[in-house]
Amino acid sequence: MGRKRKAVEITQFKDNTPKRDRGRPWRVKAGETYGRAQNYRGIFEVIWDRFGPxxxxAQTVEEVVEAIKEHGRPYDQTFEPLAGLIFQVLREPTFPARPNSQKRFLADSLGAFGVVSPRRSRDICAEERAKxxxxxxxxxxxxxxxxxxGYEGPSKDRACRNCGAGIPASLFG
Ligand SMILES: [Zn+2]
Structure with missing residues:
Protein backbone atom coordinates (compact mmCIF):
# COMPACT_ATOMS: atom_id res chain seq x y z
CA MET A 1 0.00 0.00 0.00
CA GLY A 2 2.60 2.49 1.09
CA ARG A 3 4.47 1.74 -2.08
CA LYS A 4 1.86 3.16 -4.35
CA ARG A 5 2.95 6.63 -5.06
CA LYS A 6 1.19 7.52 -8.18
CA ALA A 7 0.11 11.10 -8.09
CA VAL A 8 -2.98 11.36 -10.16
CA GLU A 9 -2.76 15.04 -10.55
CA ILE A 10 -0.21 17.59 -9.68
CA THR A 11 -1.62 20.98 -9.12
CA GLN A 12 -0.06 24.19 -7.99
CA PHE A 13 -2.40 26.26 -5.99
CA LYS A 14 -2.52 29.28 -3.81
CA ASP A 15 -2.69 28.07 -0.28
CA ASN A 16 -5.88 29.65 0.92
CA THR A 17 -7.04 26.62 2.83
CA PRO A 18 -5.36 26.08 6.19
CA LYS A 19 -2.94 23.21 5.82
CA ARG A 20 0.29 21.76 7.07
CA ASP A 21 2.31 21.73 3.88
CA ARG A 22 2.27 25.47 3.51
CA GLY A 23 4.52 26.73 0.79
CA ARG A 24 5.00 23.42 -0.91
CA PRO A 25 3.30 22.58 -4.16
CA TRP A 26 0.29 20.52 -3.30
CA ARG A 27 -0.08 17.14 -4.88
CA VAL A 28 -3.30 15.28 -4.96
CA LYS A 29 -2.65 11.66 -4.33
CA ALA A 30 -5.48 9.41 -5.31
CA GLY A 31 -5.06 7.15 -2.31
CA GLU A 32 -5.11 10.05 0.12
CA THR A 33 -8.10 11.65 -1.53
CA TYR A 34 -9.97 8.39 -1.32
CA GLY A 35 -8.84 7.80 2.24
CA ARG A 36 -10.11 11.20 3.33
CA ALA A 37 -13.39 10.67 1.52
CA GLN A 38 -13.85 7.36 3.31
CA ASN A 39 -13.14 9.08 6.58
CA TYR A 40 -15.72 11.80 5.83
CA ARG A 41 -18.22 9.14 4.86
CA GLY A 42 -17.74 7.55 8.25
CA ILE A 43 -18.22 10.88 10.01
CA PHE A 44 -21.34 11.70 7.99
CA GLU A 45 -22.80 8.33 8.94
CA VAL A 46 -22.72 9.55 12.51
CA ILE A 47 -23.84 13.16 12.17
CA TRP A 48 -25.88 13.38 8.96
CA ASP A 49 -29.28 13.09 10.66
CA ARG A 50 -28.84 16.57 12.06
CA PHE A 51 -26.02 17.90 9.89
CA GLY A 52 -27.61 17.09 6.53
CA PRO A 53 -30.89 18.96 7.04
CA ALA A 58 -28.00 27.03 4.20
CA GLN A 59 -28.23 29.80 1.64
CA THR A 60 -24.82 31.32 2.15
CA VAL A 61 -21.32 30.20 3.12
CA GLU A 62 -21.88 31.86 6.49
CA GLU A 63 -24.93 29.72 7.05
CA VAL A 64 -22.89 26.65 6.16
CA VAL A 65 -20.38 27.69 8.80
CA GLU A 66 -23.23 28.05 11.30
CA ALA A 67 -24.61 24.63 10.39
CA ILE A 68 -21.16 23.15 10.89
CA LYS A 69 -20.73 24.82 14.25
CA GLU A 70 -24.16 23.84 15.48
CA HIS A 71 -24.61 20.40 14.02
CA GLY A 72 -21.18 19.25 12.97
CA ARG A 73 -19.82 18.62 16.43
CA PRO A 74 -17.42 17.17 17.34
CA TYR A 75 -16.13 17.43 13.79
CA ASP A 76 -16.76 21.13 13.33
CA GLN A 77 -13.04 21.89 13.29
CA THR A 78 -12.62 19.42 10.46
CA PHE A 79 -15.30 20.92 8.28
CA GLU A 80 -15.14 24.60 9.05
CA PRO A 81 -12.17 25.24 6.74
CA LEU A 82 -14.11 23.43 4.02
CA ALA A 83 -17.27 25.53 4.36
CA GLY A 84 -16.80 27.33 1.05
CA LEU A 85 -16.21 24.10 -0.76
CA ILE A 86 -19.19 22.45 0.95
CA PHE A 87 -21.40 25.34 -0.12
CA GLN A 88 -20.21 24.96 -3.69
CA VAL A 89 -20.98 21.23 -3.67
CA LEU A 90 -24.42 21.74 -2.14
CA ARG A 91 -25.31 23.99 -5.04
CA GLU A 92 -24.25 21.60 -7.74
CA PRO A 93 -27.20 20.66 -9.92
CA THR A 94 -26.32 17.00 -9.46
CA PHE A 95 -26.37 17.16 -5.67
CA PRO A 96 -28.55 14.19 -4.75
CA ALA A 97 -31.86 14.39 -2.91
CA ARG A 98 -31.62 11.28 -0.78
CA PRO A 99 -29.67 11.50 2.47
CA ASN A 100 -27.64 8.37 1.85
CA SER A 101 -26.53 9.61 -1.53
CA GLN A 102 -25.91 13.09 -0.18
CA LYS A 103 -23.42 11.86 2.41
CA ARG A 104 -21.42 9.93 -0.14
CA PHE A 105 -21.56 12.68 -2.73
CA LEU A 106 -20.33 15.32 -0.32
CA ALA A 107 -17.69 13.09 1.24
CA ASP A 108 -16.24 12.17 -2.13
CA SER A 109 -16.39 15.79 -3.29
CA LEU A 110 -14.36 16.93 -0.27
CA GLY A 111 -11.76 14.18 -0.49
CA ALA A 112 -9.36 16.30 -2.52
CA PHE A 113 -9.75 19.32 -0.21
CA GLY A 114 -10.70 21.52 -3.11
CA VAL A 115 -7.26 21.22 -4.66
CA VAL A 116 -8.98 19.79 -7.68
CA SER A 117 -12.64 20.30 -8.49
CA PRO A 118 -15.26 18.43 -6.44
CA ARG A 119 -16.18 16.64 -9.64
CA ARG A 120 -12.61 15.47 -10.16
CA SER A 121 -12.41 14.48 -6.50
CA ARG A 122 -15.48 12.28 -6.94
CA ASP A 123 -13.98 10.71 -10.03
CA ILE A 124 -10.76 9.93 -8.17
CA CYS A 125 -12.75 8.35 -5.36
CA ALA A 126 -14.80 6.27 -7.78
CA GLU A 127 -11.64 5.02 -9.49
CA GLU A 128 -9.95 4.18 -6.20
CA ARG A 129 -13.06 2.49 -4.86
CA ALA A 130 -13.32 0.34 -7.97
CA LYS A 131 -9.65 -0.55 -7.63
CA GLY A 150 -0.79 -41.09 7.95
CA TYR A 151 -2.19 -38.23 5.94
CA GLU A 152 0.07 -35.29 5.38
CA GLY A 153 -0.99 -32.25 3.39
CA PRO A 154 -3.53 -29.43 3.33
CA SER A 155 -6.45 -29.73 5.70
CA LYS A 156 -10.04 -29.70 4.53
CA ASP A 157 -12.39 -27.45 6.47
CA ARG A 158 -9.63 -27.35 9.08
CA ALA A 159 -9.67 -31.10 9.57
CA CYS A 160 -7.72 -34.03 8.19
CA ARG A 161 -8.58 -34.44 4.57
CA ASN A 162 -8.36 -38.21 4.91
CA CYS A 163 -10.08 -39.13 8.17
CA GLY A 164 -11.76 -35.92 9.22
CA ALA A 165 -9.95 -35.59 12.54
CA GLY A 166 -10.23 -32.00 13.72
CA ILE A 167 -7.22 -29.86 14.44
CA PRO A 168 -6.97 -29.74 18.27
CA ALA A 169 -7.08 -26.31 19.81
CA SER A 170 -3.89 -27.13 21.69
CA LEU A 171 -1.97 -26.88 18.43
CA PHE A 172 -2.95 -23.28 17.87
CA GLY A 173 -0.59 -21.05 19.62
ZN1 LIG B 1 -6.27 -38.26 9.43
Whole structure:
Protein backbone atom coordinates (compact mmCIF):
# COMPACT_ATOMS: atom_id res chain seq x y z
CA MET A 1 0.00 0.00 0.00
CA GLY A 2 2.60 2.49 1.09
CA ARG A 3 4.47 1.74 -2.08
CA LYS A 4 1.86 3.16 -4.35
CA ARG A 5 2.95 6.63 -5.06
CA LYS A 6 1.19 7.52 -8.18
CA ALA A 7 0.11 11.10 -8.09
CA VAL A 8 -2.98 11.36 -10.16
CA GLU A 9 -2.76 15.04 -10.55
CA ILE A 10 -0.21 17.59 -9.68
CA THR A 11 -1.62 20.98 -9.12
CA GLN A 12 -0.06 24.19 -7.99
CA PHE A 13 -2.40 26.26 -5.99
CA LYS A 14 -2.52 29.28 -3.81
CA ASP A 15 -2.69 28.07 -0.28
CA ASN A 16 -5.88 29.65 0.92
CA THR A 17 -7.04 26.62 2.83
CA PRO A 18 -5.36 26.08 6.19
CA LYS A 19 -2.94 23.21 5.82
CA ARG A 20 0.29 21.76 7.07
CA ASP A 21 2.31 21.73 3.88
CA ARG A 22 2.27 25.47 3.51
CA GLY A 23 4.52 26.73 0.79
CA ARG A 24 5.00 23.42 -0.91
CA PRO A 25 3.30 22.58 -4.16
CA TRP A 26 0.29 20.52 -3.30
CA ARG A 27 -0.08 17.14 -4.88
CA VAL A 28 -3.30 15.28 -4.96
CA LYS A 29 -2.65 11.66 -4.33
CA ALA A 30 -5.48 9.41 -5.31
CA GLY A 31 -5.06 7.15 -2.31
CA GLU A 32 -5.11 10.05 0.12
CA THR A 33 -8.10 11.65 -1.53
CA TYR A 34 -9.97 8.39 -1.32
CA GLY A 35 -8.84 7.80 2.24
CA ARG A 36 -10.11 11.20 3.33
CA ALA A 37 -13.39 10.67 1.52
CA GLN A 38 -13.85 7.36 3.31
CA ASN A 39 -13.14 9.08 6.58
CA TYR A 40 -15.72 11.80 5.83
CA ARG A 41 -18.22 9.14 4.86
CA GLY A 42 -17.74 7.55 8.25
CA ILE A 43 -18.22 10.88 10.01
CA PHE A 44 -21.34 11.70 7.99
CA GLU A 45 -22.80 8.33 8.94
CA VAL A 46 -22.72 9.55 12.51
CA ILE A 47 -23.84 13.16 12.17
CA TRP A 48 -25.88 13.38 8.96
CA ASP A 49 -29.28 13.09 10.66
CA ARG A 50 -28.84 16.57 12.06
CA PHE A 51 -26.02 17.90 9.89
CA GLY A 52 -27.61 17.09 6.53
CA PRO A 53 -30.89 18.96 7.04
CA UNK A 54 -29.04 21.93 8.53
CA UNK A 55 -26.74 22.08 5.50
CA UNK A 56 -29.55 21.87 3.00
CA UNK A 57 -31.15 24.95 4.54
CA ALA A 58 -28.00 27.03 4.20
CA GLN A 59 -28.23 29.80 1.64
CA THR A 60 -24.82 31.32 2.15
CA VAL A 61 -21.32 30.20 3.12
CA GLU A 62 -21.88 31.86 6.49
CA GLU A 63 -24.93 29.72 7.05
CA VAL A 64 -22.89 26.65 6.16
CA VAL A 65 -20.38 27.69 8.80
CA GLU A 66 -23.23 28.05 11.30
CA ALA A 67 -24.61 24.63 10.39
CA ILE A 68 -21.16 23.15 10.89
CA LYS A 69 -20.73 24.82 14.25
CA GLU A 70 -24.16 23.84 15.48
CA HIS A 71 -24.61 20.40 14.02
CA GLY A 72 -21.18 19.25 12.97
CA ARG A 73 -19.82 18.62 16.43
CA PRO A 74 -17.42 17.17 17.34
CA TYR A 75 -16.13 17.43 13.79
CA ASP A 76 -16.76 21.13 13.33
CA GLN A 77 -13.04 21.89 13.29
CA THR A 78 -12.62 19.42 10.46
CA PHE A 79 -15.30 20.92 8.28
CA GLU A 80 -15.14 24.60 9.05
CA PRO A 81 -12.17 25.24 6.74
CA LEU A 82 -14.11 23.43 4.02
CA ALA A 83 -17.27 25.53 4.36
CA GLY A 84 -16.80 27.33 1.05
CA LEU A 85 -16.21 24.10 -0.76
CA ILE A 86 -19.19 22.45 0.95
CA PHE A 87 -21.40 25.34 -0.12
CA GLN A 88 -20.21 24.96 -3.69
CA VAL A 89 -20.98 21.23 -3.67
CA LEU A 90 -24.42 21.74 -2.14
CA ARG A 91 -25.31 23.99 -5.04
CA GLU A 92 -24.25 21.60 -7.74
CA PRO A 93 -27.20 20.66 -9.92
CA THR A 94 -26.32 17.00 -9.46
CA PHE A 95 -26.37 17.16 -5.67
CA PRO A 96 -28.55 14.19 -4.75
CA ALA A 97 -31.86 14.39 -2.91
CA ARG A 98 -31.62 11.28 -0.78
CA PRO A 99 -29.67 11.50 2.47
CA ASN A 100 -27.64 8.37 1.85
CA SER A 101 -26.53 9.61 -1.53
CA GLN A 102 -25.91 13.09 -0.18
CA LYS A 103 -23.42 11.86 2.41
CA ARG A 104 -21.42 9.93 -0.14
CA PHE A 105 -21.56 12.68 -2.73
CA LEU A 106 -20.33 15.32 -0.32
CA ALA A 107 -17.69 13.09 1.24
CA ASP A 108 -16.24 12.17 -2.13
CA SER A 109 -16.39 15.79 -3.29
CA LEU A 110 -14.36 16.93 -0.27
CA GLY A 111 -11.76 14.18 -0.49
CA ALA A 112 -9.36 16.30 -2.52
CA PHE A 113 -9.75 19.32 -0.21
CA GLY A 114 -10.70 21.52 -3.11
CA VAL A 115 -7.26 21.22 -4.66
CA VAL A 116 -8.98 19.79 -7.68
CA SER A 117 -12.64 20.30 -8.49
CA PRO A 118 -15.26 18.43 -6.44
CA ARG A 119 -16.18 16.64 -9.64
CA ARG A 120 -12.61 15.47 -10.16
CA SER A 121 -12.41 14.48 -6.50
CA ARG A 122 -15.48 12.28 -6.94
CA ASP A 123 -13.98 10.71 -10.03
CA ILE A 124 -10.76 9.93 -8.17
CA CYS A 125 -12.75 8.35 -5.36
CA ALA A 126 -14.80 6.27 -7.78
CA GLU A 127 -11.64 5.02 -9.49
CA GLU A 128 -9.95 4.18 -6.20
CA ARG A 129 -13.06 2.49 -4.86
CA ALA A 130 -13.32 0.34 -7.97
CA LYS A 131 -9.65 -0.55 -7.63
CA UNK A 132 -10.24 -1.46 -4.01
CA UNK A 133 -13.08 -3.75 -4.94
CA UNK A 134 -11.04 -5.51 -7.60
CA UNK A 135 -8.33 -6.37 -5.11
CA UNK A 136 -8.30 -10.04 -4.28
CA UNK A 137 -8.89 -11.12 -0.73
CA UNK A 138 -8.36 -14.39 1.06
CA UNK A 139 -11.84 -15.64 1.86
CA UNK A 140 -10.92 -19.09 3.15
CA UNK A 141 -7.77 -20.69 4.40
CA UNK A 142 -6.54 -24.13 5.41
CA UNK A 143 -3.59 -25.55 7.27
CA UNK A 144 -0.86 -27.96 6.42
CA UNK A 145 -1.50 -31.00 8.65
CA UNK A 146 0.22 -34.20 9.62
CA UNK A 147 -2.37 -36.64 10.93
CA UNK A 148 -1.79 -39.85 12.93
CA UNK A 149 -3.76 -41.65 10.19
CA GLY A 150 -0.79 -41.09 7.95
CA TYR A 151 -2.19 -38.23 5.94
CA GLU A 152 0.07 -35.29 5.38
CA GLY A 153 -0.99 -32.25 3.39
CA PRO A 154 -3.53 -29.43 3.33
CA SER A 155 -6.45 -29.73 5.70
CA LYS A 156 -10.04 -29.70 4.53
CA ASP A 157 -12.39 -27.45 6.47
CA ARG A 158 -9.63 -27.35 9.08
CA ALA A 159 -9.67 -31.10 9.57
CA CYS A 160 -7.72 -34.03 8.19
CA ARG A 161 -8.58 -34.44 4.57
CA ASN A 162 -8.36 -38.21 4.91
CA CYS A 163 -10.08 -39.13 8.17
CA GLY A 164 -11.76 -35.92 9.22
CA ALA A 165 -9.95 -35.59 12.54
CA GLY A 166 -10.23 -32.00 13.72
CA ILE A 167 -7.22 -29.86 14.44
CA PRO A 168 -6.97 -29.74 18.27
CA ALA A 169 -7.08 -26.31 19.81
CA SER A 170 -3.89 -27.13 21.69
CA LEU A 171 -1.97 -26.88 18.43
CA PHE A 172 -2.95 -23.28 17.87
CA GLY A 173 -0.59 -21.05 19.62
ZN1 LIG B 1 -6.27 -38.26 9.43
Missing amino acids: ALSK DQRKHRIIRYEYYVECSC
